[in-house]
Amino acid sequence: MGVGRPAAPESQILIAQLADDSFAVRERAQQELIETGEALVESIKAALAISTDEEQRQRLDSILKQISEDAVLGASRITLSMRDAPLDEVVAEINRQVRGAPVRYARDNWNKLPGPRVTLEARRQPLWAVLREICTQVGTLDISPGDDGVRLSLGCGALSRAPASVSGPMLIVASRIAHQKTVELAQGLHRTSDFAVHFTAIAEPKLKVMPGAATVRLKSALDDLGNNMLPQGHVDETYGGGSPFWSFQSKLAYPATPGRVIQRISGEITFNAASRFETIELTDWINQRGSFERFGDFDFVIQRVTALGDSRYEVTVAAVAPANDPDAYNRLQQVLYAADLRVFDAQGRAIFRTAGPSFAPTDRSNLIEMTSIFDRSISDGRPAPGEASTIAWRVPVETRLITVPFELNNLPMP
Numbered sequence: 001m002g003v004g005r006p007a008a009p010e011s012q013i014l015i016a017q018l019a020d021d022s023f024a025v026r027e028r029a030q031q032e033l034i035e036t037g038e039a040l041v042e043s044i045k046a047a048l049a050i051s052t053d054e055e056q057r058q059r060l061d062s063i064l065k066q067i068s069e070d071a072v073l074g075a076s077r078i079t080l081s082m083r084d085a086p087l088d089e090v091v092a093e094i095n096r097q098v099r100g101a102p103v104r105y106a107r108d109n110w111n112k113l114p115g116p117r118v119t120l121e122a123r124r125q126p127l128w129a130v131l132r133e134i135c136t137q138v139g140t141l142d143i144s145p146g147d148d149g150v151r152l153s154l155g156c157g158a159l160s161r162a163p164a165s166v167s168g169p170m171l172i173v174a175s176r177i178a179h180q181k182t183v184e185l186a187q188g189l190h191r192t193s194d195f196a197v198h199f200t201a202i203a204e205p206k207l208k209v210m211p212g213a214a215t216v217r218l219k220s221a222l223d224d225l226g227n228n229m230l231p232q233g234h235v236d237e238t239y240g241g242g243s244p245f246w247s248f249q250s251k252l253a254y255p256a257t258p259g260r261v262i263q264r265i266s267g268e269i270t271f272n273a274a275s276r277f278e279t280i281e282l283t284d285w286i287n288q289r290g291s292f293e294r295f296g297d298f299d300f301v302i303q304r305v306t307a308l309g310d311s312r313y314e315v316t317v318a319a320v321a322p323a324n325d326p327d328a329y330n331r332l333q334q335v336l337y338a339a340d341l342r343v344f345d346a347q348g349r350a351i352f353r354t355a356g357p358s359f360a361p362t363d364r365s366n367l368i369e370m371t372s373i374f375d376r377s378i379s380d381g382r383p384a385p386g387e388a389s390t391i392a393w394r395v396p397v398e399t400r401l402i403t404v405p406f407e408l409n410n411l412p413m414p
Contacts (some may be wrong), residue, residue, distance in 0.1 A: 011040050015047045019056040030059050034066045035077050035124040041067060071099060072275055073402055075168045076127040076204060083119045090118050090134065091152070098127060099206045102350070105152045116141075127204055128164075128171040135160030143171075145245045149205045159200065165406040169204040170269070172406040175247075177262070179254055179414040195229075195254040197262070197411065201269060202245040208274035208338045210399050213238045218250050218267040223259030223413060258413050266407035274338050274396030282391040295397045297322055298332050302391060303369070311377040313343060313351070313388050321366045329366055336368055340394040343374045345386040352378040 017029035033040060041064065048060040066074075076098045082090055088105060095102040116138040122130050131150070135141040135157065142155025164173040176198040184190040203209050216237045221229040229252040239248045250267065278295045282302045292301040299320040306314040321332040336359075343351040356372030376385045 011036070011043050015044065015060070018059045019053040026055070026059065030063060032124075033063050034070065037067055037077055038071055069275075073169065073207065073273060073400070076206065077124040078122050078127055078130045079124050080120055080122050084117045085119070087116050087118055087134070087138065087152075090120060094127070094130065102205070103131065103150050103152065126166050126168075128166045128202075132160050132164070132166075132171075143202070145202045159202065163408050163411055165408050167404050167406050169207045170404045170406070171202045172269070172404075172408075173200045173202070174198070174408050174411055175200050177411060177414050193254050194251070196249045196251045197265060198247065198249045200245060200247050205244070207244070208340065208396055209244060210272040210274060210396070211334045211337050212272050213240065214246065214248070214269055214271040216248050216250065216267060216269050218265070221250070221252050221265045222263050223255060224261050224263045225255070225257065225259035227255035227257070227259060229253050229255060229262070261413055262411040264407060264409050265411065266405070268403050268405045270401055270403045272399050273402050274398070275400040276396070276398035277394050278397050280393040280395065283389065295395055297328055298335065300393065300395055302393060305388075305391065308373070311375055312354075313374045314371060315341065315343065315374065315391060316369060316371045317341060317393060318362075318367055318369045320364075323366050325366070332368060335396055336370060338396050341370075341372055342392050342394070343388050344390045344392065345376070346389040347386065349385040351376045351385050351388055354378060
C-alpha cells in the first residue's frame with residue numbers, strides 16, 4: 001500500500017521551480033505545492049527562511065497562506081495507491097489524510113461477510129472525487145451526508161452516481177430535471193411552462209456552513225443547438241443554508257425548438273462558512289466541569305456530563321451572550337448551530353453522537369443550553385471505542401463568505 005505524500009526530493013524540486021525562468025513552470029509548481037497541502041508546511045517555511053529570490057519568497061509566502069486557508073475552507077486532497085484492498089482499509093487511509101469529521105463505513109452492511117475490495121490510484125484528488133470512484137467500483141454504495149461526517153452505506157446511488165460537479169470542498173449533484181406545462185382553465189386558458197434543474201449541494205465534513213442564506217447565481221445554460229436557456233430578467237436565487245447539505249433549483253426557459261441535451265449549465269454558490277475556530281477541551285470531568293472559556297463576546301461552558309448506563313453519555317453545554325444585546329444573542333445562536341461537539345476515548349477514537357444537539361430554554365434570556373447524547377456501543381465496523389475520556393467543543397469564532405463555482409455537461413433534456 002502506498003501512502004499519499006510526495007517524497008522530499010519532489011517537494012524540493014517544486015520549491016526550486018518557483019524561481020524558474022518559465023512563468024508556466026513557476027505557476028504549475030506553486031499549484032502542486034498548494035494541493036499537496038499541510039504535509040509540506042515545514043519544508044516551505046525552511047525554504048522561505050533561506051531564499052534570496054524575491055519572487056520565490058513571495059510565492060512561498062502565498063503558498064503558506066493558501067495552505068492554511070485550504071485546511072479549513074478548501075478541498076481535502078487524497079493521494080493513495082491501493083490494489084484490491086478491503087474497503088475498510090481504504091477508508092482508514094482516507095481518514096488519515098482528511099481533517100475534521102471522518103468518512104464512515106459500516107462493514108455490517110454485508111452481514112459480517114467479507115466486504116468489497118477496491119483498487120484506487122489517486123494523486124492529490126479531491127475527497128469527493130475519490131469517494132464517488134469508490135461508490136462506482138462497489139456499485140451498491142451511496143454517499144450519506146450528515147452533520148457528524150459522511151457515511152458510505154448501501155444505497156441506490158442517488159448522490160454517488162448522478163451527474164455532479166466536484167468543486168473545491170463541495171459536491172453539487174444534479175438530482176432531477178423537470179419540465180411541466182400547465183393550462184389554467186379558470187384563467188382564460190393561461191398557459192405556463194416550468195422548467196428547472198434540481199441540485200443537491202454537499203459540503204465536505206470539515207467545512208462548517210453557517211446558518212443563513214445561500215445564494216445561487218446561474219452563469220450559463222445552453223443546449224446542444226446553442227439555445228440560451230437563461231430566463232429573461234434572471235436573478236440570483238436564495239436558499240436556506242446552515243447544514244452540510246441542502247437542495248436548490250435553477251429555473252430555465254424551455255426553448256421553442258429544444259436540443260437533446262443541456263450541453264452546459266454553470267453557476268456559483270455563495271454561502272457563509274466558519275473560517276477560524278477555538279476549542280474547549282475537557283479531560284478531567286470532576287474538577288474541570290463548569291469551567292468556561294471566553295471567545296470574543298461570548299462565554300462557552302461545558303456544564304455537565306452524565307453517564308447513562310454503561311455506554312451512553314449525556315453532555316450538556318451552554319453559551320452566554322452579553323446581557324440586553326439581542327444582536328449578540330442572534331449571532332450566538334448561529335455560532336452554536338455550527339459548533340462541533342465531540343467525545344473521544346483515551347485512544348482518541350470518536351464516540352458516535354446518537355441524539356441532539358437539542359436546545360432547551362433557560363431562565364436567562366442571554367443563555368443558550370444544548371444537550372447531546374453519545375453512545376460508544378455504536379460502531380461503523382472499526383473497533384468500538386472505550387470509555388469516554390475527552391470532550392472537545394470546537395467553536396467558530398470567525399466566518400467568511402465563500403463562492404464555489406459549478407458546471408455540469410450533457411444532461412438529458414426532458
